[in-house]
Amino acid sequence: MTLAAFAYQRPRSLAEAVEAMAEAPDARWLSGGMSLLPMMKLELAAPPALLDLSGVEDLRGIRDEGDFLHIGAMTRHVELARDPAVRRDAHLASLAAERIGDPQVRNRGTVGGSLAHADPAADLPAALLALDAEVEAVSARGRRALSVQDLLLGPMMTALEPDELIVAIRIPKHTGHRQAYTKVPHPASGYAVVGVAVAIHEEGGRVRQAAIAVTGVALKAFRAARAEAVLAGQAVDQEVLAEAAGLVCDGQDVLGDVYASAAYRRQLAQVVTRRTLEGLR
Ligand SMILES: Cc1cc2nc3c(=O)[nH]c(=O)nc-3n(C[C@H](O)[C@H](O)[C@H](O)COP(=O)(O)OP(=O)(O)OC[C@H]3O[C@@H](n4cnc5c(N)ncnc54)[C@H](O)[C@@H]3O)c2cc1C
Numbered sequence: 392m393t394l395a396a397f398a399y400q401r402p403r404s405l406a407e408a409v410e411a412m413a414e415a416p417d418a419r420w421l422s423g424g425m426s427l428l429p430m431m432k433l434e435l436a437a438p439p440a441l442l443d444l445s446g447v448e449d450l451r452g453i454r455d456e457g458d459f460l461h462i463g464a465m466t467r468h469v470e471l472a473r474d475p476a477v478r479r480d481a482h483l484a485s486l487a488a489e490r491i492g493d494p495q496v497r498n499r500g501t502v503g504g505s506l507a508h509a510d511p512a513a514d515l516p517a518a519l520l521a522l523d524a525e526v527e528a529v530s531a532r533g534r535r536a537l538s539v540q541d542l543l544l545g546p547m548m549t550a551l552e553p554d555e556l557i558v559a560i561r562i563p564k565h566t567g568h569r570q571a572y573t574k575v576p577h578p579a580s581g582y583a584v585v586g587v588a589v590a591i592h593e594e595g596g597r598v599r600q601a602a603i604a605v606t607g608v609a610l611k612a613f614r615a616a617r618a619e620a621v622l623a624g625q626a627v628d629q630e631v632l633a634e635a636a637g638l639v640c641d642g643q644d645v646l647g648d649v650y651a652s653a654a655y656r657r658q659l660a661q662v663v664t665r666r667t668l669e670g671l672r
Contacts, residue, residue, distance in 0.1 A: 394431050398440035405449040405529065405558065408442060412554045413531040415440045420556055422465060422504035425496050450503070450558055453477060462560040464503025468515075469494075471502055481562045483570040483590050487518035490574050492581045503557040506539065509611065511546045511646075512582040517606035518572055520614055521588040524562045528555045536561070543611045568592045568600070569671040573663050574607075577650055583607030584651050585659045587639070587667045591622070598622045603635075608660050609643045617641040618664065627668075636665035 398415070402408035412418055418440035421427060430436040444450055450465040453474050460481055462471065471477055472489035491497050491505075491514050505515045506526060519539045527536050528551060539560075542549050551557070574586040583606045592600040601622035603615040621635040640657050647653035 394428075395434075395437045397431075397438055399443065400440065401443040401446045403446045405447055405556075408444065408447055408556060409529060409531050411442050412556070415442075416554055418442050420444055420507070422501040422507075423467070423496075423499040425492075425500040426504065426508045426510070444503075444556075455480075456561070458564055460562045460564065462502055462562065464501060464557045464559055466502045468492075468497040468500045468502070468505070471515075472497065477562075480564040480566045481522055483518045483522055483565070483572055483588055484515070484524075484562060486570065486572040487514040487586075487588060490514055490572060490576070490581075490586075496581075502560055506542060506560065507549060507551060507557055509543055509545075509547050509549045510582065511609065511611050512577075512584070512586070512607040513612070514572070514574065514583060514586055514606060516543055516612040517583075517586055517588040517604040519560060519562065520612050521590050521602040521604035522562050522565055523602070524560050526557050527559045527561065529558050530555045534558075540614070545610050548611075565590050565592070571667050571670055573667040573670070575659060575663060585656060585663050587660065587663045589664075589667050589671065591668075591671055593627075596626050598625050598627060601635075603639065603664065605639060605643075605660060605664075608640060608645055608656055610646070613643060615639045615641070615664070622668075632665055632668045636661050636668065639664040 419438040421441040421443045451463045454461040468488045468491045478485045525538045568590045570590045575584045586606040588604045590602045601619045606612040617638040618635040645653040645657045
């Protein structure tokens with residue numbers, strides 16, 4: 392497990408980072424290294440150069456921007472889990488972040504790295520999908536925003552161009568929404584065999600907005616549109632919850648692997664969804 396040789400650069404500003412990538416287009420961004428370095432050690436990736444983002448101050452910090460929270464891409468999982476503004480206005484992101492891996496992984500891994508890596512069993516993509524978050528990406532061609540929904544294309548596949556850098560995640564505030572994240576983790580890795588992220592907004596005893604996102608179950612995290620539709624406008628009771636949970640994998644090609652067969656995973660997703668929804672009440 393020795394690493395192949397690679398060039399290493401540590402840009403000190405966003406402009407320097409973008410310029411360095413334009414000059415070395417085969418390079419890869421390095422954030423926490425919690426996914427990229429294991430891939431290099433396993434010889435699943437052999438980038439000729441790494442551009443270490445740890446010196447780019449512009450990528451750090453959590454800011455209140457009125458209706459949104461701005462989360463710098465280099466925000467560590469542990470910071471997301473503990474930040475008071477995130478806990479108040481986008482609690483689901485904190486709940487998912489605190490379930491990631493172990494303390495070492497949470498102390499090194501970053502929000503931008505997790506989204507860019509797009510592991511189909513990762514926690515944050517589901518939470519950020521349920522929160523309708525968007526990412527801000529930058530390259531030498533300029534800046535663009537895309538929703539997390541549009542970002543995630545498949546396992547370890549995103550809509551980012553190879554030279555694009557996620558600079559921030561913008562989360563619409565969900566203050567007062569009831570939020571929960573439940574994960575059945577794989578006992579060795581901690582990744583989700585099934586993870587369900589829920590954000591519900593009720594008014595006058597009825598669901599005004601329901602978001603349910605699932606990870607670990609399909610080739611990418613997804614929103615459970617039919618389950619959400621069952622809840623919308625309803626005064627929620629046990630029957631409605633059961634109906635919604637039963638539809639959580641609707642339309643999805645559920646994964647089967649050595650950890651869990653497709654039938655088991657589907658059943659588990661339904662049970663976890665139901666318990667998560669019940670836990671909100
Ligand atoms: C033992 C272990 C257990 C783990 N358990 C879990 C778990 O339970 N749940 C979970 O969700 N995750 C888990 N992880 C993964 C962890 O969350 C990683 O932190 C995350 O997937 C990648 O973030 P990173 O900052 O380390 O990115 P890196 O490893 O540095 O980069 C990952 C990829 O993203 C690219 N990249 C990085 N930053 C950016 C950016 N800003 N813009 C564009 N591209 C970028 C890199 O070039 C690379 O391709 C685990 C990891 C380990 C090692």
